[in-house]
Amino acid sequence: MIITLAIMALGAVVLGAALGYASIKFRVEGDPLVEKIEAILPQTQCGQCGYPGCKPYATAISAGEAEINLCPPGGMDGVRKLADLLGREVKPLEAEEKPRQVAIIDEQTCIGCTLCIQACPVDAIVGAAKQMHTIIEPLCTGCELCVKPCPVECISMQPIAEKLDNWKWKYPVIEIKRAA
Amino acid sequence: MLPRLFSFKGGVKPQTHKASSVQLPIGQAPLPARLYVPLHQSIGGQPNPLVEAGDRVGKGQLIGGADGWMSAAVHAPTSGTVLAVEDHLAAHPSGLPTLTVVLEPDGRDEWVERTPVDHRRLAPERVRELLRDAGVVGLGGAVFPSHAKLTAAETVPVDELVINGAECEPYMSCDDLLMRERSDEIVRGIAIFRDLLAARRVLIGIEDNKPEAVLAMQQAVAQLGEDYQVVAVPTRYPAGGAKQLIRVLTGKEVPASKRSTDLGVQCFNVATVYTAWRALACGEPVISRIVTLTGNLEQPRNWEVRLGTPLRELVALGKPKADTNRYLMGGPMMGFELPSLDAPVVKATNCVIAASPTMFPPNPPEMPCIRCGACAEVCPHELQPFELYWFARARNFGKTQEYHIFDCIECGCCSYVCPSHIPLVQYFRFAKSEIWSRERDKNAADAAKARFELRNAREEREQAEKAERLARAAAARAADKKAAATAAVAAAAAAESGAPATAVAATGPTAAAGSPISAPANAPRPATPATAGDAEAIKKATIVAAMERARAQREAVQPKNTEQLSSEQKRQIAAVEARRAAPPARAEAQATSAAAAGSSLPETPDRTGD
Numbered sequence: 001m002i003i004t005l006a007i008m009a010l011g012a013v014v015l016g017a018a019l020g021y022a023s024i025k026f027r028v029e030g031d032p033l034v035e036k037i038e039a040i041l042p043q044t045q046c047g048q049c050g051y052p053g054c055k056p057y058a059t060a061i062s063a064g065e066a067e068i069n070l071c072p073p074g075g076m077d078g079v080r081k082l083a084d085l086l087g088r089e090v091k092p093l094e095a096e097e098k099p100r101q102v103a104i105i106d107e108q109t110c111i112g113c114t115l116c117i118q119a120c121p122v123d124a125i126v127g128a129a130k131q132m133h134t135i136i137e138p139l140c141t142g143c144e145l146c147v148k149p150c151p152v153e154c155i156s157m158q159p160i161a162e163k164l165d166n167w168k169w170k171y172p173v174i175e176i177k178r179a180a
Numbered sequence: 181m182l183p184r185l186f187s188f189k190g191g192v193k194p195q196t197h198k199a200s201s202v203q204l205p206i207g208q209a210p211l212p213a214r215l216y217v218p219l220h221q222s223i224g225g226q227p228n229p230l231v232e233a234g235d236r237v238g239k240g241q242l243i244g245g246a247d248g249w250m251s252a253a254v255h256a257p258t259s260g261t262v263l264a265v266e267d268h269l270a271a272h273p274s275g276l277p278t279l280t281v282v283l284e285p286d287g288r289d290e291w292v293e294r295t296p297v298d299h300r301r302l303a304p305e306r307v308r309e310l311l312r313d314a315g316v317v318g319l320g321g322a323v324f325p326s327h328a329k330l331t332a333a334e335t336v337p338v339d340e341l342v343i344n345g346a347e348c349e350p351y352m353s354c355d356d357l358l359m360r361e362r363s364d365e366i367v368r369g370i371a372i373f374r375d376l377l378a379a380r381r382v383l384i385g386i387e388d389n390k391p392e393a394v395l396a397m398q399q400a401v402a403q404l405g406e407d408y409q410v411v412a413v414p415t416r417y418p419a420g421g422a423k424q425l426i427r428v429l430t431g432k433e434v435p436a437s438k439r440s441t442d443l444g445v446q447c448f449n450v451a452t453v454y455t456a457w458r459a460l461a462c463g464e465p466v467i468s469r470i471v472t473l474t475g476n477l478e479q480p481r482n483w484e485v486r487l488g489t490p491l492r493e494l495v496a497l498g499k500p501k502a503d504t505n506r507y508l509m510g511g512p513m514m515g516f517e518l519p520s521l522d523a524p525v526v527k528a529t530n531c532v533i534a535a536s537p538t539m540f541p542p543n544p545p546e547m548p549c550i551r552c553g554a555c556a557e558v559c560p561h562e563l564q565p566f567e568l569y570w571f572a573r574a575r576n577f578g579k580t581q582e583y584h585i586f587d588c589i590e591c592g593c594c595s596y597v598c599p600s601h602i603p604l605v606q607y608f609r610f611a612k613s614e615i616w617s618r619e620r621d622k623n624a625a626d627a628a629k630a631r632f633e634l635r636n637a638r639e640e641r642e643q644a645e646k647a648e649r650l651a652r653a654a655a656a657r658a659a660d661k662k663a664a665a666t667a668a669v670a671a672a673a674a675a676e677s678g679a680p681a682t683a684v685a686a687t688g689p690t691a692a693a694g695s696p697i698s699a700p701a702n703a704p705r706p707a708t709p710a711t712a713g714d715a716e717a718i719k720k721a722t723i724v725a726a727m728e729r730a731r732a733q734r735e736a737v738q739p740k741n742t743e744q745l746s747s748e749q750k751r752q753i754a755a756v757e758a759r760r761a762a763p764p765a766r767a768e769a770q771a772t773s774a775a776a777a778g779s780s781l782p783e784t785p786d787r788t789g790d
Contacts, residue, residue, distance in 0.1 A: 043625035045632045053632065122631045141628050164220070167274045168617055169609040172546075 033062045040081045042073045045121035046143030048095065053121070061086070069093050073100075073142065101142040101157040107132050109154035116146035116155060183383070183409060186431040188424045190560040191416040192593045194350050194513070196389060201353045201472050201480040206361055208484050209497060215257055215283040215488035216268050216524040217243065222317040223324045224250035231281060232747030235262045238292035240465050243281050246312050252325040253315045257467040257486035260285040265746070271491070271509060271526050275519030283488065294463030299372045304330075307376060307460070314459035315466040315527075320344060320355075320420070320449035321510060323528045326456060329448070330376045332441055339444040340430050341379035343370055343453060345386040345393060346413060346420035349511030352531040354470040355450050357482045359386065359393035363400035366450050369457030370408060377446055381409070383429045384450075387419055388412040417513065418591040422447040424560055436587050451530075471525060473498045475508075475534035485525045491532060492521040500534045508533040512540065513592040547600035555594035555604060561587045565594040565604050572611035577618070580611045588612075 037058040044054070049070035051057040060066035061082070068082040072095040083090040105116070105125075112130040124140045127133025135146075135155075147155045160166070220226040227244030231237060237256040244254035261284050268280035299307045308327040318324045332338045343366075347355040359366060374382055384401075386394050397410045413419055413428050423434050425447060432443045440446055451470065458464045467487055474480035477498035485494055495507065508515045511531055518532075555565035563584055571579040585608060594604045745753070 038629075041625075042621075043629040043632070045628070054629070121635065122628045123635050124631075138624075139628070139631070141624075162274075162276060164270060164272060164274065164276050164278055166617065166620070167272075167276060168613040169273075169606070171610050172603050172606040 031059070031062055034058045036085060037061050037082065040074070040078055040085065041071060042078065042141070044073045044141040044143040046073060046141070046145060048072050048143075067091065067094075072097065099159045101144075101159050102137050102140040103135050103142065103144070103146055103155050104158050105133055105135055106154040106156070107134060109152050111152055113151060115149040115151065119145045119149045121145060183411060183429070184431075185411070185413060186428055187414070188419075188427045188560050189562055190558045190593060191418060191424075192558050192596050193416055194596065196415070197351045197474070198353045198356070198389070201351070201474040201482060202356060204479075204481045206357050206470055206482045206484055207497075209486065209489060209494060211258060211285050211287065211289065211486070212489045212493045213284075214263070214490070215260075215285065215486060216490060217254060217257065217281045217283060217488035218268070218270055218524065218526055219244040219254055219279050219281065220270075221254060221323060221487070221527045222252040222315075223322070224248070224252065224328075226279065227251055227254050228744045229265045229279065229281065229746060231256075231262045231265065233262055233264045236260075237262060237283065238290055240294065240463075240467055241292045242313070242465075249312075250325060250328055251312070252317045252327075253313045253465070254281075254487075255315055255465040255467050256281075256283060257488050258283070258285045259288055259290040269520055269523045271518065271523040271529060273516040273519070280524070281488075291464075296463045297460055299460050300375065304376050307372070311456060311459060313465075314455075316452065316456050316459050317466070317527055318449055319451035319455065319469055319527060319530065321514070321528055321530050323526075326448065326452055329441075329446060330373065332377050332446075333439070333444075336442060336444045338377040338379040338441065338446055339381060340426075340446075341370070341374055341377055341382045342422075342426055342429055342445060342447040343382065343384040343408075343450055344420060344422065344425050344447055345384060345390075345397070345450040346425055347390070348387060348415070348417045348420035349513055349515075349531070350417070351474050351533055352472050352511050353474070354472045354482050354530055356390045356393050358451055358454060358470055359390070360396045362454060363393075363396040364404070365457050365461075366454050367397070367400040367404050367406060367408065368461065369453040369455075371406070372456050372460060373446075373448055373453065379446070382406075384408055384410045385413050385419075385425045385429050386410065387415045389415045417593065418560055418589070421560065421589055421591060423589070436584060466527065469525070469527060469529070471529055472531040473534075474531065476501045476504045476536040476539055477534050485529075487525055487527060489525045490521070491518065491523055491525060491529075494525060495521060495532065495534065498534065501536065503536040503538070504534045505537060506535050508535055508540075513596065514590060543603065544601045546602050549600055549602060552599060554597045554599060558593040558597050560591060560593065561589060563588060565608075568611070569602060569604050569607050572607040575611075575614070577611055577615050580608075581615065585611055585615075 034055070035058075038055055041054040041058060047053065049057045049066070051060055051066070057066060057071065061068060068086065068088055069079045069091040071078055072093060074082075075097045076093055079093060080090055082088070110127075110132050112127060112132060114127065114129055114133070116133060117125045117127055121143060122139060122141055124136050125133055125146065126136060142157065144157055147157065219229060225247030227247055229243065230245050231241075231243045237243060237259065239256060239259045241256045242253055243256050243262075246253045263282040263284050265279065265281050267277035268282065270276060270278040270280075272278070297310065302310070308330055311327040311330070312325060316326045318326060318329075345355050345359050347353070370382055370384075373379075384397055386397065388394070391412075394410055394412050401408045401410060411429060413425070418424055419428060422440065426440055426445050427433055430445055432440075432445055434440045434443060434445075455466045455469075459466065468484050469487065470482055471485045471494065472480075472482050473494060477500050479498050481498065483494065483497060491507070491509075507518045507521060509518050509529055509532055510516060512533060515531070515533070549566055549569060551566055553566065555569075556563070559565055561584075565588075568580055568583050568585055568588070571577070571583065572585070588605075588608050590605050590609060592605050595602070595606075598604060
């Protein structure tokens with residue numbers, strides 16, 4: 001009886017020690033779920049979800065504080081992926097879904113105030129004080145954060161035009177057989 | 181001795197329809213009234229335009245310089261005047277425009293200076309460069325820059341060089357006629373590729389439905405005393421696919437993730453070999469190609485056409501019959517319907533087929549997949565098209581990749597045999613371009629995230645630096661105050677002890693005035709004792725000097741990345757510079773007022789540090 005208890009106690013101690021050691025040794029830095037959520041978010045850093053960037057939003061989703069349908073640039077596609085990942089229900093997007101856009105500066109009107117440069121979260125605007133600014137199109141995520149600060153309203157959002165390099169084959173149109 | 185032939189799995193045997201277009205020899209297409217030469221005619225970077233509207237160009241003059249290593253140059257097909265460099269409809273299924281040089285021929289067709297070279301006397305790197313600058317690309321239809329294929333794998337020597345004259349697509353006969361008429365130059369050209377790759381064996385594969393071409397090539401090989409093997413391979417579509425021909429001739433099967441050079445084989449089309457020979461031995465860049473014009477025409481024939489010829493003018497040469505309703509570029513298996521005949525002939529245009537509803541009846545309606553497996557039986561890459569179709573249709577792109585969609589060569593065998601008439605290849609193309617687009621988006625998102633994090637780190641760092649600076653300044657001010665106080669105390673003590681004059685001179689005017697002053701602690705103090713007015717003057721002088729320094733710095737910085745601007749951009753820049761230079765007086769007035777106001781500008785973020 002005593003021996004049995006001793007064996008069980010010893011086992012508990014050994015396993016406890018092993019588990020305790022493992023939890024220190026193989027500790028995961030950061031929250032893996034946040035990273036997975038963040039990989040789905042479009043990284044526009046636009047703040048349209050109400051959080052100051054994609055990572056804070058991902059953290060909020062993972063903590064269960066935020067809904068998954070608050071990201072307009074991600075679109076319904078993003079909502080579906082998040083729902084898949086988190087096992088939550090797909091909800092319609094809070095805002096209207098827009099096609100991908102880029103910001104364009106009207107360079108004739110630009111006064112070189114640098115306010116848009118300070119607003120751009122992804123360093124996609126070049127320029128200096130009292131010099132014309134311009135947007136590096138391939139780097140622009142279309143977050144619209146530069147539109148508001150502009151004192152002369154010279155920034156406009158334009159949908160990305162279809163060009164040969166981003167053209168896609170369309171989904172085959174299925175003809176429905178006409179009933180005779 | 182005939183080499184042992186192997187066979188690839190799958191494939192189909194459609195009607196070839198080649199006889200009608202081989203009746204006549206290759207014709208020289210007349211010079212059109214206008215040439216529309218697209219700059220982007222090969223895989224890789226878009227060449228940069230080197231001409232602008234109004235320029236006179238000679239035949240063969242470089243008009244588009246290769247953009248980096250993975251790109252091929254573009255040349256003027258004839259002498260004449262550049263009318264514009266603008267967007268024009270591309271020969272592409274999308275019907276979208278692409279940057280095009282519009283050329284008006286002067287009719288004289290004068291060559292620029294041609295410099296023939298002997299490739300054996302040049303370094304291999306130089307030969308590759310010459311091929312790139314002559315615009316030599318794969319003319320079988322894939323338009324992959326040839327020079328990029330001419331490097332052997334580091335560890336594997338090239339055993340076999342395969343020259344592809346199979347031409348398996350129905351209707352097409354341009355390579356057939358090229359081999360019949362210009363076999364001599366093809367065989368000479370093979371030597372270039374063989375020498376560059378140091379290939380041990382050269383195999384020329386030609387489908388056995390072209391006996392004349394086989395004979396012509398055999399004769400040319402014998403005449404030039406080369407040891408190349410001309411092999412007639414069984415006619416079966418797609419025997420002309422690079423991987424299939426390599427399999428048939430050498431028995432080597434190229435795995436999905438590897439290139440053929442990893443197995444010691446490389447493959448080139450006969451027309452590519454021909455243009456490479458012309459480029460080096462005659463100094464003539466690729467400015468024309470042979471195009472099969474066939475289908476629903478009075479006079480099907482092969483034409484040597486200048487690149488940039490509008491397809492409308494080319495098609496007119498064949499006299500289309502009245503019921504022709506659309507035109508295909510490429511063969512009936514892999515080609516696409518041309519959006520309009522305004523598109524020009526490009527390096528990829530190997531065949532133009534006039535189609536009529538009787539010749540190519542519209543596709544019967546798509547029926548459900550019955551999983552009969554016919555598509556899997558004919559797939560030359562041993563894929564399972566019915567599974568791929570299922571996942572592509574459901575937009576389950578991850579699964580399509582698990583089923584190796586990127587091994588699909590879009591040969592069209594599966595669609596050809598499908599009893600339910602499902603346009604399988606269309607689904608695969610859709611899935612592929614969707615996957616590529618998502619990959620692009622993902623990469624862009626990752627880059628955006630990296631930039632965002634970098635920016636945040638920079639802002640934090642700047643804030644920390646500013647705080648530190650302020651703390652330092654405050655500490656220095658406090659120390660200054662303390663020093664002044666002790667000096668005042670010392671001065672008072674000295675005055676009491678009876679030596680006032682020296683003490684006053686030593687501590688300077690500030691101490692003498694009896695007020696510890698908050699002058700910037702780190703600013704250099706004037707060595708000599710100065711009055712308050714002098715200090716003001718010195719401050720002004722420092723500002724002026726700083727402005728001067730900034731101006732000099734500005735002027736010293738040369739604008740970069742402006743070497744390859746288009747003429748339009750150069751004009752815009754010149755206009756802006758002129759405008760800027762015009763009222764210098766006003767600019768100066770502004771500058772001084774700004775300096776006087778103590779720079780009211782918002783702080784400019786510093787971008788150069790990152």
